Amino acid sequence: MDEECIDVVCCSGSGSGEDRDEVRGDDMLSTEPVPRSPIRAAQCSAKRRSRTISSSSSATQARIVRSGSRTIYTAGRPPWYDSRGQLREPFVIGISGGSASGKTTVAKRIIETLNVQWVSLLSMDSFYKVLSEKDHELAANAEYNFDHPDAFDFDLLRITLQRLKEGKNVEVPIYNFATHRREKHQKTIYGANVVIFEGILAFAKKDMLPLMDMKIFVDTDSDIRLARRLKRDIMERDREMVSVIKQYNKFVKPAFEHYIQPTMVYADIIVPRGGENEIAVNLIVNHVHQQLVQRGFQFRSKLNESAHEGQPLPDTLHLLPTTHQIKGLHTFVRDKTISRDEFIFYSKRLMRLLIEFALSLLPFKNVAVETPQGITYNGKRLDARKVCRKFDEVVQILICFHSINRSLLMTCD
Numbered sequence: 001m002d003e004e005c006i007d008v009v010c011c012s013g014s015g016s017g018e019d020r021d022e023v024r025g026d027d028m029l030s031t032e033p034v035p036r037s038p039i040r041a042a043q044c045s046a047k048r049r050s051r052t053i054s055s056s057s058s059a060t061q062a063r064i065v066r067s068g069s070r071t072i073y074t075a076g077r078p079p080w081y082d083s084r085g086q087l088r089e090p091f092v093i094g095i096s097g098g099s100a101s102g103k104t105t106v107a108k109r110i111i112e113t114l115n116v117q118w119v120s121l122l123s124m125d126s127f128y129k130v131l132s133e134k135d136h137e138l139a140a141n142a143e144y145n146f147d148h149p150d151a152f153d154f155d156l157l158r159i160t161l162q163r164l165k166e167g168k169n170v171e172v173p174i175y176n177f178a179t180h181r182r183e184k185h186q187k188t189i190y191g192a193n194v195v196i197f198e199g200i201l202a203f204a205k206k207d208m209l210p211l212m213d214m215k216i217f218v219d220t221d222s223d224i225r226l227a228r229r230l231k232r233d234i235m236e237r238d239r240e241m242v243s244v245i246k247q248y249n250k251f252v253k254p255a256f257e258h259y260i261q262p263t264m265v266y267a268d269i270i271v272p273r274g275g276e277n278e279i280a281v282n283l284i285v286n287h288v289h290q291q292l293v294q295r296g297f298q299f300r301s302k303l304n305e306s307a308h309e310g311q312p313l314p315d316t317l318h319l320l321p322t323t324h325q326i327k328g329l330h331t332f333v334r335d336k337t338i339s340r341d342e343f344i345f346y347s348k349r350l351m352r353l354l355i356e357f358a359l360s361l362l363p364f365k366n367v368a369v370e371t372p373q374g375i376t377y378n379g380k381r382l383d384a385r386k387v388c389r390k391f392d393e394v395v396q397i398l399i400c401f402h403s404i405n406r407s408l409l410m411t412c413d
Helices: 038-043 103-114 133-140 154-165 206-211 222-236 241-266 278-294 299-307 324-334 340-360 391-400 402-412
Strands: 007-009 064-067 070-073 091-097 119-123 170-176 181-189 194-198 214-219 269-272 317-319 364-370 376-382
Touching: 091 103, 091 154, 091 206, 091 241, 091 278, 103 119, 103 194, 103 214, 103 278, 119 154, 154 170, 154 194, 154 206, 214 241, 214 278, 222 241, 269 278, 324 340
Parallel strands: 007 317, 091 194, 091 214, 119 194, 214 269
Antiparallel strands: 064 070, 170 181, 364 376
């Protein structure tokens, strides 16, 4: 067994559950107790974790964007590998522009139009520095400049964006604009096919520009930006109109002219009128699609092409027998109306059966043991010193099959 590795596949129909939000790594590896049955799951639904995108708003925001019949996940553990099993870097889009210019709107319009299953959205607003007591007093009186480069933790921001570029998970701080403090808990964000990074000073540091594959500057009239900022700060951040206007004239407008507007020269695309500019958004989406195809992210189509070449299956590939139980489990996990907890419950059961079948293919030897009653029992015992030849093979298995780790541990325990 140490001379070859065996591939085990659970096959039933042509669909797959890899696109579901419920089988992401952060769900399958969660430390929260998993319900023993769907009935218990329904009773525990009120205790689920809140799912938020990477913006620093204090209000809870969904990490799922629904557009018509499509669902786009803005966080989670995506398939980072191409059809050959090679790791591919995500396509990183940087979006900059003045305060309230419509950067987040453009980002969401790109996500909705892109039709890519996995997108991570990272907001620069999450990386404001922790204020001192003196700075807190200034912020409370609208005397602190939040639009200056020194207000951001660029060191942490650079590390975070670099890790997302490498397909690694990151812990993103949550900044509360009402209290001007970071929340105690953080948000976990994983790499994706596309990573969108937006912020007023997204292009301010030249050493971060190479991390972005496309740079977009949202250019909006200053009067419109002021009106949007007034509405946002008064309604969402409990600010007074006088303090908002004072802060805008003293800090926001000068910062835009000195630090933000000059970075427009680094932009690949300038989008006037923000998210309302559908032509610009469509041009951006078309370019991103072309880049994803070149990077080999059309994973399923490539697999389908290779599966119909008329070649026989390799001897090392074993299919899990299609029993009534297997078809029944597939019926549950493929049903689009199934609840999240039911999907996790039946998926774990299916994964455990897959692991049990794989273990049955290992070499065993005949052994005889004596029972407590003094009777000889002829049984089996594993006859292999190691399953894989190299340590890196084990690492590849754990990386590629994160969602079945728990089933593997439960079966082999």
